[in-house]
Amino acid sequence: MMILDCLRMAGTALVRQRLRTGLSLLGVAIGVMSVIVLTSLGEGARRYVTGQFASLGTNLLVVIPGKNETTGGLPGMGGAPEDLTLQDAEAIVRRIPGANAVAPMSMATDLVSYGERGRQVPVIGTTSDFMIARHLRMAEGSFLPDVDNDRGAPIAVVGKKLAKELFRGERPVGKVVRVGDWRIRVIGVMDSRGVSVGLDMDDCVLVPVATGMRMFNRSSLFRILVDVKVRADQDETKNQVIRLLADRHQEEDVTVLTQDAVVSSFSSILNVLTMALAGIGGISLAVAGVGIMNVMLVSVSERTFEVGLMKAVGAKEHQILGVFLLEASLLSSLGGGIGLGLGLLSVEILGKVFPKFPAASPLWAIGLSIGVSVTVGVVFGLIPAHRASRLDPVVALARSK
Amino acid sequence: MILLDHLCRDYLVGGQTLRALADVSETIEAGEHVAIMGPSGSGKSTLLNLLGCLDRPTNGRYVLDGQEVSGLSTHELSMVRRHKIGFVFQSYHLISRLTATGNVELPMVFAGIPRSERLKRVAETLDWVGLSARAHHRPDQLSGGERQRVAIARSISMKPRLLLADEPTGNLDSAAGAQILEILETMNRDGLTVITVTHDPGVGQRAQRVLVLADGEVVRRVPGREIVEAYADFNREQQASAGSSS
Ligand SMILES: Nc1ncnc2c1ncn2[C@@H]1O[C@H](COP(=O)(O)OP(=O)(O)OP(=O)(O)O)[C@@H](O)[C@H]1O
Numbered sequence: 298m299m300i301l302d303c304l305r306m307a308g309t310a311l312v313r314q315r316l317r318t319g320l321s322l323l324g325v326a327i328g329v330m331s332v333i334v335l336t337s338l339g340e341g342a343r344r345y346v347t348g349q350f351a352s353l354g355t356n357l358l359v360v361i362p363g364k365n366e367t368t369g370g371l372p373g374m375g376g377a378p379e380d381l382t383l384q385d386a387e388a389i390v391r392r393i394p395g396a397n398a399v400a401p402m403s404m405a406t407d408l409v410s411y412g413e414r415g416r417q418v419p420v421i422g423t424t425s426d427f428m429i430a431r432h433l434r435m436a437e438g439s440f441l442p443d444v445d446n447d448r449g450a451p452i453a454v455v456g457k458k459l460a461k462e463l464f465r466g467e468r469p470v471g472k473v474v475r476v477g478d479w480r481i482r483v484i485g486v487m488d489s490r491g492v493s494v495g496l497d498m499d500d501c502v503l504v505p506v507a508t509g510m511r512m513f514n515r516s517s518l519f520r521i522l523v524d525v526k527v528r529a530d531q532d533e534t535k536n537q538v539i540r541l542l543a544d545r546h547q548e549e550d551v552t553v554l555t556q557d558a559v560v561s562s563f564s565s566i567l568n569v570l571t572m573a574l575a576g577i578g579g580i581s582l583a584v585a586g587v588g589i590m591n592v593m594l595v596s597v598s599e600r601t602f603e604v605g606l607m608k609a610v611g612a613k614e615h616q617i618l619g620v621f622l623l624e625a626s627l628l629s630s631l632g633g634g635i636g637l638g639l640g641l642l643s644v645e646i647l648g649k650v651f652p653k654f655p656a657a658s659p660l661w662a663i664g665l666s667i668g669v670s671v672t673v674g675v676v677f678g679l680i681p682a683h684r685a686s687r688l689d690p691v692v693a694l695a696r697s698k
Numbered sequence: 699m700i701l702l703d704h705l706c707r708d709y710l711v712g713g714q715t716l717r718a719l720a721d722v723s724e725t726i727e728a729g730e731h732v733a734i735m736g737p738s739g740s741g742k743s744t745l746l747n748l749l750g751c752l753d754r755p756t757n758g759r760y761v762l763d764g765q766e767v768s769g770l771s772t773h774e775l776s777m778v779r780r781h782k783i784g785f786v787f788q789s790y791h792l793i794s795r796l797t798a799t800g801n802v803e804l805p806m807v808f809a810g811i812p813r814s815e816r817l818k819r820v821a822e823t824l825d826w827v828g829l830s831a832r833a834h835h836r837p838d839q840l841s842g843g844e845r846q847r848v849a850i851a852r853s854i855s856m857k858p859r860l861l862l863a864d865e866p867t868g869n870l871d872s873a874a875g876a877q878i879l880e881i882l883e884t885m886n887r888d889g890l891t892v893i894t895v896t897h898d899p900g901v902g903q904r905a906q907r908v909l910v911l912a913d914g915e916v917v918r919r920v921p922g923r924e925i926v927e928a929y930a931d932f933n934r935e936q937q938a939s940a941g942s943s944s
């Protein structure tokens with residue numbers, strides 16, 4: 298018996314039961330469609346987030362005190378601190394020709410207030426290079442001036458959201474705010490930038506690095522940002538920075554993250570999310586499989602006489618098994634095809650409606666959902682097909698239509 | 699062709715053994731036309747199912763064409779059915795979604811015969827039963843007699859040696875029935891062994907030999923031409939014994 302004959306038999310049977318066939322197709326189609334749409338949402342989220350990182354500038358090196366063995370892990374936890382100094386940052390400026398901008402950072406959270414209004418926000422001590430390294434723009438006023446790092450003037454640049462909250466309608470530039478015990482004059486407001494890498498630039502205060510270190514009473518830096526001139530030199534520059542600081546400290550006690558490493562660690566986290574969503578879609582595919590099993594069981598019991606006849610004319614058990622299995626997998630793969638079409642269409646429409654959100658179903662999800670939908674037919678068709686193949690021909694024939 | 703040796707078939711019904719066929723020993727030669735008659739429940743279909751290798755005897759031997767078939771596996775039995783036996787049923791047993799061609803083709807599909815060869819043979823057999831013009835009709839577009847002729851075409855598509863017919867004219871009027879019997883007889887003359895189960899002495903009459911069953915046993919063996927009187931006698935006896943026992 299040839300596959301084509303098998304297909305013809307299965308096909309006529311399915312066409313005969315249009316409504317039932319249609320409903321099981323629908324079940325599988327919804328399953329596959331939900332896998333496609335859900336994974337494309339997950340993938341969209343991944344692309345959106347990595348896109349956000351990229352907009353920071355992927356030429357960024359982040360120098361963190363302490364040796365962190367796990368590459369790509371998020372910094373700041375554990376390790377021996379107190380070793381990154383302003384002098385280190387200055388050395389990088391002097392000795393690393395590939396560095397475009399070098400921004401030392403010290404950071405603490407403190408109460409920032411103006412008149413009655415005030416709130417705990419991150420306060421960052423840094424330099425004028427910070428603006429380059431983090432691709433910032435000003436809404437009004439000016440950024441921190443390019444002066445010697447040890448000049449700690451009582452001036453500040455504030456995020457847009459914070460400015461709006463503190464000053465309501467008033468013009469922020471020129472006003473004096475309290476940061477902890479300090480009185481500081483606002484010289485500029487940053488343009489809206491949004492959350493990036495866990496720091497809301499709209500909701501923070503920037504002060505000169507020397508001011509910050511005195512305010513927080515610290516002698517070491519939180520980290521140093523290095524913007525690399527040429528992206529291709531990133532790894533080279535990273536190694537130079539490590540060597541330079543190892544020289545200065547007599548041991549290798551800093552970690553340098555490239556933006557790429559951070560992006561890829563976020564990306565892999567979001568990949569897991571996408572897979573979880575695929576799993577959720579997979580559940581509906583499994584439900585569709587149970588539906589197919591149900592339909593096939595009904596179909597077998599309705600066609601008992603047909604099975605008896607097939608046996609009488611010399612069909613072997615495995616041939617009958619094959620006919621019914623093929624019928625089930627035809628149902629599921631056809632449904633899978635429809636679901637794939639509908640899923641891709643929905644993703645397309647989603648892209649049109651929300652052009653900012655880069656939804657796109659990953660190839661593996663497409664392949665997987667097709668594979669799974671075919672398998673679903675075989676697996677859930679197995680019990681009904683087996684039941685059909687084992688029918689006693691005499692009993693089956695006695696059940697005349 | 700067929701040797702039955704103390705053939706028995708028991709059914710287990712509600713924990714009790716019901717003897718549907720008791721100790722049938724019989725020989726049927728190749729090319730014979732044999733009819734099986736008997737009252738309802740006497741075991742005719744049971745015997746035919748055994749002869750057709752659809753069922754296995756509880757006891758006894760069945761030798762078909764020199765091959766002992768009573769001990770064959772399910773798989774082997776289906777091969778015997780495929781190559782040696784054709785079936786014709788009272789209610790045709792055509793698959794309603796397939797055309798006449800599709801139905802006649804079916805045994806050859808399972809036998810793995812290539813499609814071109816199949817279609818050739820389908821055309822031949824349908825032509826032979828006089829249904830060339832109905833090749834693409836579905837069963838519900840055919841009359842009863844035409845359906846049975848499609849079923850006959852199907853039964854001989856694999857060129858079997860033995861044809862088993864369970865009440866082939868049971869659902870037909872006399873004209874259509876006569877046509878079917880005509881076809882069976884022609885095939886028999888061409889060398890096919892035909893065994894027909896029937897209630898109708900008029901059908902039994904056309905066979906060379908009639909086996910009369912009662913309570914699972916062969917109680918009479920009558921030449922076809924004598925069956926009309928013999929069956930009338932048999933029926934009277936049956937009624938008399940039923941009357942005396944009650
Ligand atoms: N699958 C079965 N299970 C139990 N008993 C059965 C089964 N098939 C048949 N029988 C019994 O075996 C006996 C013979 O049945 P069979 O069908 O051979 O009769 P028959 O001669 O063909 O009758 P009819 O003329 O009504 O078709 C009957 O008593 C019937 O009830």
Ligand SMILES: [Mg+2]
Pocket residue numbers: 742743744
């Ligand atoms: Mg019967």
